[in-house]
Amino acid sequence: MTTIRLTRVGRKKKPFYRVVVTDSRKRRDGGWIESIGYYNPLSNPKVVQIDHVRLGYWKGVGAKMSERVEKLASQGSKA
Numbered sequence: 001m002t003t004i005r006l007t008r009v010g011r012k013k014k015p016f017y018r019v020v021v022t023d024s025r026k027r028r029d030g031g032w033i034e035s036i037g038y039y040n041p042l043s044n045p046k047v048v049q050i051d052h053v054r055l056g057y058w059k060g061v062g063a064k065m066s067e068r069v070e071k072l073a074s075q076g077s078k079a
Contacts, residue, residue, distance in 0.1 A: 005066040016040055021058050048072050
């Protein structure tokens with residue numbers, strides 16, 4: 001099953017996340033199909049950038065979003 005979730009990049013103690021489309025059986029930081037955005041929790045204010053067109057496409061073809069990505073996507077659309 002295809003899922004939309006966060007994958008961690010960045011250094012130790014300095015997290016930076018990509019919003020990616022991947023197979024649900026892969027590991028968190030394993031290979032992914034497409035990167036559709038990013039999330040930087042350390043900046044002030046926190047930066048969330050998601051390509052909502054691609055997000056809509058992947059949801060349309062059956063990809064499931066993780067709880068965290070759902071929360072971030074709803075925050076991004078309100079801002």
